[in-house]
Amino acid sequence: MxxxxxxxxxxxxxxxxxxxxxxxxxxxxxxxxxxxxxxxxxxxxxxxxxxxxxxxxxxxxxxxxxxxxxxxxxxxxxxxxxxxxxxxxxxxxxxxxxxxxxxxxxxxxxxxxxxxxxxxxxxxxxxxxxxxxxxxxxxxxxxxxxxxxxxxxxxxxxxxxxxxxxxxxxxxxxxxxxxxxxxxxxxxxxxxxxxxxxxxxxxxxxxxxxxxxxxxxxxxxxxxxxxxxxxxxxxxxIPIRSEEVHVMVMPKEGIKNPPGEVTRKGLIRLGFQDVKEVRVGKEFKIVLTRPLTSSLLKGLELMNIKLLTNPIAETHEVRLS
Amino acid sequence: MAIAVIRFPGTNNEKDVMRVLASIPGGDPYLVPNYDGPGPLARADGVFIPGGFSYGDYLRAGAVASVEAIIDGVVEIAKAGKPVIGICNGFQILAEAGLLPGVLLPNKSARFVCKWINLRTCETKSIYTEGLDSAILRIPIAHAEGNYYCSEEDLHMLKGEGRVSFRYCNSEGEPTQEVNPNGSLDNIAGIVNERGNVLGMMPHPERASRAILGSTDGLAILENFVRATKAP
Missing domain, CATH: 3.30.470.20 (ATP-grasp fold, B domain)
Structure with a gap:
């Protein structure tokens, strides 16, 4: 050898x-x-x-x-x-x-x-x-x-x-x-x-x-x-414990985000004049039945394409830690 | 002909829709709850996805319904060239399912908009707008996510292929920004698929189908739909 x-x-x-x-x-x-x-x-x-x-x-x-x-x-x-x-x-x-x-x-x-x-x-x-x-x-x-x-x-x-x-x-x-x-x-x-x-x-x-x-x-x-x-x-x-990951979904840059715009107006009304822009997205906490693997990671990407995100208007980021 | 009217949890327009379709000669609607799956769609000559708030509009309007098993049946019907119409939440579901391009985003005002609007029939030559050349229709809208958006390429394609069926317009039929109720790209209110047999539109033609409702302008669209279910 x-x-x-x-x-x-x-x-x-x-x-x-x-x-x-x-x-x-x-x-x-x-x-x-x-x-x-x-x-x-x-x-x-x-x-x-x-x-x-x-x-x-x-x-x-x-x-x-x-x-x-x-x-x-x-x-x-x-x-x-x-x-x-x-x-x-x-x-x-x-x-x-x-x-x-x-x-x-x-x-x-x-x-x-x-x-x-x-x-x-x-x-x-x-x-x-x-x-x-x-x-x-x-x-x-x-x-x-x-x-x-x-x-x-x-x-x-x-x-x-x-x-x-x-x-x-x-x-x-x-x-x-x-x-x-x-x-x-x-x-x-x-x-x-x-x-x-x-x-x-x-x-x-x-x-x-x-x-x-x-x-x-x-x-x-x-x-x-x-x-x-x-x-x-x-x-x-020793039982298999669940693991937590997070998926952040944001409206794509350049796409108007009305929820963010009205939130900004509210902040300005409250006196926070320095708020230039607010964009509202979503965060998903996903609890997995078992430890992460490369194929679970691919699965998380698929989840985004298939349901969590609308790729026409949104971007996503999987956060593992 | 047999028209499957699909009801998801949160759909709330199915009774109005069934009533109008039954009143149109040749219209034979039957209700299919989502949990029955695609099976009952096998005998359908056409599919109607009514408005409402399927799954509480959670995640994104129409998103959860769009991945249900029953949608596989809708895809089959669409592939077979039979007419499929989605109104309001139905449009959102068809877009999320990828049967129509683009997406319905939250209204520019960030508010639920419920009002009568003018709708202009556009360049399209689809079955749904037969006899409605350049008509101005008075039909109500009621939605929080009706802001149609798609990529520049898709918009170019939709316009080039004459697939924009309806635009929001003023009383003269001009699609101005002042009368755009939700921020839709190019004032788009309704589009068809490449083959022209799948229509999605935000306004509610079933709510403008009897004089007592204030308008009968929506009836022609539904009559066209029923007629198309009879086509060989």
Missing amino acids: SVIREGKVKRVLEDPESSQHVIIEFTNFVTAGDGAKKEELEGKGRLACDITEFLLQYLSDKGIETHYVETLEGPKIRCFRAAILPVEVVCRNVAAGSFCRRYGIDRGIELSEPLVEFFLKDDKLGDPLITEEAVMRLQLVNRSDIGFMKSIALSVNHYLSELFAQQNLRLVDFKLEFGRTADGRLVVADEISGDTMRIWNKEGESLDKDLFREDSGDLLSAYVGLLDILRKTDPKI
Whole structure:
């Protein structure tokens, strides 16, 4: 099998059986600080592979599209070939790691709501934080895909948090990568394991790569423990939650908007002389039965063409987050 | 001939329409509630979609009704070349369903307009305006969304193909802006489809069909419609 890409802890290989798929091989390496710290731990690849298989399968059962197809001997997994987006997505529930250093706050502070952040994938720059606006202005990812990634990150956060909560563990934060498949679907790619998330027990002790980063414990036995814990969970009893999206419909520019005109007159009467124009549109809150997928996104566009919008006179915008 | 008069939740002109159609020789109207679906339309020689406020005018006037299963039956009738007429909300439904080009937007005044207007029969040579060459008809309107709008290309096409059936006009028959009751593009009050068998119009001919109502000017349009249902 020829190597497509040699990562720090994984190898991406051509799938000899299908050009639609690739094979990801988990090595025994563990790195931290962008490879500044590196070690080989016998059995680590197997553990990361098994945890990834478990979690991607679980997310997929909850309706989240991932690149995972099946597990092979190896430790390897077969995945859909996907062009990886140039930003990675981090979702945080509790302050830890770079978030604490960035804002000078203590490890363990609860965030009022889950926070989604984007990081530019660039090893030379050390994967810096990047704002959504910058992602769009640099045309790295479009607005719709950003909204999609945020929505999925929050869904993943919900399902993983619920799963770990069954075993009294706290999901602190995690990283996701997204890729676009040949048939245009945006899917969760890469691995989801102790290497890509922080998990704490009730005492605030880590069961993840922080043990290696901080030389604070035995990573291998933590990963054995993590896999053990996952196998004790009952993913089936976690219900699929609904997700909310919004559709904004506006009268096209150039088309008179009488409701807006009379509203403006009312505002002027009330003394708001600076109101130059008011245009009245509509907002639809649409609650979906399951997490967003690329085909649901296409469905939302169709809903607009078929009913929500009259394209002769109106424009629409689907807001995912 | 058998004329299906379709009633959606919120339709409120179906009784007036049935009464006028039944009074016209050859007119044999029967009511079809939307929930019966397209089945009962199979025996129809023509379809009439009366006015009202289908589905409370929610979303956009006519939009929700336009995606009902029964509309598939209306499309079939239209495809077969049989006459289909939509009055007021019926026009809005036909436009939303794509059987007629354009859309009916909220009135320029942002108010419900209910009044008698003058209507000029235009360049059209459709079945509906036979014998009404350049006539000025006195017919009432009653709507909040009658502001006809379409793309420039569509307007050009409608005019070029003689598909504007009626325009709002003054007592001299001139389509001036002063007498445009709702802001309609080019004073358009009614149009037909490419084949000329589907008519949509905002004014209510059934409300101007007896002397006691104040005018009988609308009757000719309905008589033309009934006659067309008999055509082979």
